[in-house]
Amino acid sequence: MLTVINQFLSASELAHFRQTLDGANWQDGARSAGQLAAPLKTNLQLDDSSAAARSLATNLSAKLSQHPLFISAALPDKIYPPKFNCYQNDGHYGQHIDSAIMRCADGSSLRSDLSATLFLSQAQDYEGGELCVEIGGCLQEIKLDAGDMILYPANCLHEVKPVPKGQRLAAFFWVQSLIRSHQQRQQLFELDQSIQALTIKLGSDDEEVRRLSALYHNLLREWAYA
Amino acid sequence: MLTVINQFLSASELAHFRQTLDGANWQDGARSAGQLAAPLKTNLQLDDSSAAARSLATNLSAKLSQHPLFISAALPDKIYPPKFNCYQNDGHYGQHIDSAIMRCADGSSLRSDLSATLFLSQAQDYEGGELCVEIGGCLQEIKLDAGDMILYPANCLHEVKPVPKGQRLAAFFWVQSLIRSHQQRQQLFELDQSIQALTIKLGSDDEEVRRLSALYHNLLREWAYA
Amino acid sequence: MLTVINQFLSASELAHFRQTLDGANWQDGARSAGQLAAPLKTNLQLDDSSAAARSLATNLSAKLSQHPLFISAALPDKIYPPKFNCYQNDGHYGQHIDSAIMRCADGSSLRSDLSATLFLSQAQDYEGGELCVEIGGCLQEIKLDAGDMILYPANCLHEVKPVPKGQRLAAFFWVQSLIRSHQQRQQLFELDQSIQALTIKLGSDDEEVRRLSALYHNLLREWAYA
Amino acid sequence: MLTVINQFLSASELAHFRQTLDGANWQDGARSAGQLAAPLKTNLQLDDSSAAARSLATNLSAKLSQHPLFISAALPDKIYPPKFNCYQNDGHYGQHIDSAIMRCADGSSLRSDLSATLFLSQAQDYEGGELCVEIGGCLQEIKLDAGDMILYPANCLHEVKPVPKGQRLAAFFWVQSLIRSHQQRQQLFELDQSIQALTIKLGSDDEEVRRLSALYHNLLREWAYA
Amino acid sequence: MLTVINQFLSASELAHFRQTLDGANWQDGARSAGQLAAPLKTNLQLDDSSAAARSLATNLSAKLSQHPLFISAALPDKIYPPKFNCYQNDGHYGQHIDSAIMRCADGSSLRSDLSATLFLSQAQDYEGGELCVEIGGCLQEIKLDAGDMILYPANCLHEVKPVPKGQRLAAFFWVQSLIRSHQQRQQLFELDQSIQALTIKLGSDDEEVRRLSALYHNLLREWAYA
Amino acid sequence: MLTVINQFLSASELAHFRQTLDGANWQDGARSAGQLAAPLKTNLQLDDSSAAARSLATNLSAKLSQHPLFISAALPDKIYPPKFNCYQNDGHYGQHIDSAIMRCADGSSLRSDLSATLFLSQAQDYEGGELCVEIGGCLQEIKLDAGDMILYPANCLHEVKPVPKGQRLAAFFWVQSLIRSHQQRQQLFELDQSIQALTIKLGSDDEEVRRLSALYHNLLREWAYA
Ligand code: NI
Ligand code: NI
Ligand code: NI
Ligand code: NI
Ligand code: NI
Ligand code: NI
16 A cells, blocks of 8 residues: 655755755765665665754654654554665666665664655656556556655565656655554554544544444554564 | 344244254263263253254254344354253253364364353243353353343353253354454454444445445455454 | 456357357346445346356366466465356446455355456457456556456455446456465465476576475465465 | 452552652643543543652552562563552543553553553542443453552453542553463463462472473463564 | 374284285376476375275275374364375485375365375385485484374475385375464373373362363364464 | 574684683572572573673674674574573583573563574583484484584473583573564575575576565565564
8 A cells, every 4th residue: 555645744844854955965875775786776875874864864753753644554663764865867776675674773673564755856856766666566656746755565666767867855764563464554544534534424422433443442452563 | 252142033933942842852961071071061962863953953053044143243154053952950061161173963073163052941940050151250140031042252161050940941052253263253243233333324325334344344354264 | 466367268268158148147236246235236147047157157167277377376275156247338336345255156155365357358349347446555447358367356445337338248256265365375476486487497406496396385384274 | 351469569558659649749631541532531640750650650660570470460561650540529431442552751652451450549438430341241340459459451441430429549550461362361371370280289390390381481482472 | 293103003904904905006106296296206106096095095084083192193174085105116205395285086175284104014124215304404214113103294395215125005195284383283282191191190170180171172272273 | 493503603702702701700500590490400600790791792792693694594683691601510401491581681571482502612521411402303412512503492392411521611592583483484594595596596686586585575574573
């Protein structure tokens, strides 16, 4: 399941991100790819230990932890500190699968259940750069506007197409979800939406609203950390 | 979870059952108990191969397979051919747990997920004979009227108390459910009831009714035969 | 995952199917839909007990059980006896999810893991009639040529679009797979294909071919009937 | 399964708890309830950040981590820092289910497998205030003496009945168990008790004591963190 | 876990088996191996449809279904109709893994959890012919006397060493166990043995005997058909 | 599965370990055994809080976290801080199973999936002292050279045989693996080795190398932390 969160960043937040990235210290992205993926990758990445990277990552993490739609869709347990990359001059990242276990700078690890890309450049400002995700045997091409975010299952083959003109800036990170199974997480997301819709139609003290709410919490209890 | 199905048999069906059992061929019940349970059991059981037993068992099985409440609560995959017993003269069955795997007369087997007792004597016509089930650390005493049925989890310790006066006739059988877990089966049962209640309130083409109905079928698909 | 099997039927087999269906006894399809789905369904279905239906179903079942690509992709445990339907005069089937447990005419049941449609009319001979499947958040429109077959996960919302002109004949059925999980089944399918490709490149006595083959069988052993 | 631990607090510990709670800073309990539960809740809660709350919570946590019966029954992995509440003047908490995931003040989370209430007022000193837990389809009413503790499965519907007279003080907290499943945790608890009983009867070097002890540790190994 | 059942056949049963196999119709064993295994296999197999094969297979199946040690160790759900083979003149079967799903002659299938070999020739009457099973990283060589049987996990690499002199007759078959996991099946086997040993020491109405017996049945109920 | 890592320590590292252990503060090992195991244990253990113990443990942990073969075979999630013991004068440790949950000095816990022994004395310098592990019904005797390490499943019965002459120094620790199941961990280890072998034969951009690599990461994603 792909989840698009439009306008995750407000216009002013976006401006702040762009300003901070200007003149930041970019490095060869292949340095952070695994052995198999490195030859596929020709992009730039921000030095994670730079002040710019750390400030934006902290900012973004804080925003994620309070965003109701992100929380309901991702049910995050751990979030990898966001990283920032830049594709230009035909930069691209060939088809690959992300590693299952990601080691964070602080020595802890997480399982990458979901991958996320937050677009920081306007779609019209560069050519190419589509994120192509193969999901359920169907190839999805994703190119969002600046400030929009996409969540996709990390077990999917995906690639970023070459950017022959302009510059594609983005943040990316992984989520270890409370719920490993994409189907179960999707079922909880839809059940949550049904409960909200029924609460509006029938009121929060309707018997079915209460019963479905108990179902939501008990399914979450059965499935979390499994 | 205990499920009571009141008036599972109609008055005329009950009369037919009682009439057929009159003068039937009763045997020592300890013959059909396992090695550990046999000393605990002092009741009578109908000879399974007798015409009376076969006719009533067939009759009962057919009724079970078309009873909406029984189906929704038990989600039966296989039903052990019902047997019939009789407690009188202080007959009883001490505390025990039913075997997990039951071998049927036709050579097939089933896993006993649920135990069922269909009461065939009026509660006022005998003393004692309570079915006592220890469930969730709580002792439940069950004594229903003739024609009523109780379903209880087969992994519970249970006993039938002595019958010092009168006669307690009953049918009993086991169910292998599509859904092994009592909690999951209960969750499906309640979701089914919510869908029915919401269908009445909101109509069958309401979006949440459709969405919850898809959830029901997909949870059933995930959990059936697991 | 969608799996297309092109030319599942040869030209002569197709001719035989079409000939047999001509003048067959068609009924209102809503009769076989569940309570929620019936109002959505305006098509025709062949009487399952007719000679035509029984002969074609037997024929098709036999062919399925010996078709290597179908077996490798579906890993079938049980196959629902194929049924035949006909959409014309704006006939359609609105968006729905198939029931999780299907009862066969012989009293046995199966869990519908996969749904299959075998197209029996040439795509150019009718308008509309696309099978639309929502998978991974992506809407797939499927309209194949006569003799081609599509397999899709039975837990997906799907519909058949109206057929305003011409006639859309098809067979459809469900598969209970040895492997309930779509992801695991897909992994086994791809591992099988890798083993075949490596056998051609490296020979059947290559150590890795043998080791991967052992992995295939032991994953199948862990996952079958789970 | 309900587990009662009588006299969890000694008389002197209880006196210390009561003394510390006297004159403490109580707040409206509805502030800490979820959106659905808030309207149901009319009680008082101690400010978690107050010195009284922090001192008692630390004291209680330390005691829990060394209490053999609590450890054997709960097999705790994480314990939510205990909170304190007070029901009086008809204060009550209507029927609800506790959230599955609880966020602690330090930013970590836990899954609420078990709920615990430590009674701090003598049962005779207030009217009402029963903790009613629906478990296995059976409604259990719990009203213990000061110093006694009850553990109950957090997936049960429960409520606290109004307290029209007197004051009901209690500590409450949640446990994420090493063993998510209530049935498996109960099986380990009983196996532990059997091993202890057999050790007394047969000695610790009896072959069956050793074999059952290996079974205990290997079941725990299979089930912990699952 | 390897399980040896000594003297599964009595001397007279063995004599009957040997007599029936004399002059029976042997075929090239490679005919029944899979594509990868066929080149590894140079032995003879009895024609399954011959009167000799059918009579011995029936005889053996009946004996298996009533043999307490076999039942306790294998917890059989389905047994593949036994087959018979003969190694001589350097006949052997190179290292391989048995297929996970076996199709029986009657069209049904089973999952091969356990492999079994019943030796029908005296060990001293032939050279070589050891069954070598790689289990837990340890190579076990098995050569039993006529009438003895070995059960081994079907997910192990194994081979039959060449027989340069004499003749090695054997029956072999597969078992789909109620319990897929070798570790769980072993745990149930040992728990069963502990219960039997404690029954002798403490009597069948000892509280721990009863409690462990309930544990056995409830673990079996949780794990059977999973 | 037993995994031997030869020369885990280089000669100079070994010399450093031996030098540090000389004159260290040894204590009675029974102090750290559980209640059942204590009477079985007559060896010496280094005081964990001593400078020698802490320095060697830190040194060893760092080396483990960067050792490719250890990582591929153990897929470690958490490692218990290594401890050091010494067997001499008939010291031994009778047959036992290690506790499932180990509490570390820092208050955290881990599940012991794997046990490890790093031999620090030359095999020829002492008599006896074999580590005997019962695995798959087969008794393995392990006595390695100084600097070599053995990993074995922690759910196996094991013992250390008496050391009548000389001195047997060793480090030992437990690993909580990302992958609880020994079979799944072994399958990932072998798949990793196949991918490496195929990369050498066919190159890293071979389609099957890529596909198997995706399989590795997605199986790891499914199984990690389960
Ligand atoms: Ni990527
Ligand atoms: Ni019973
Ligand atoms: Ni459909
Ligand atoms: Ni509550
Ligand atoms: Ni074989
Ligand atoms: Ni040990």
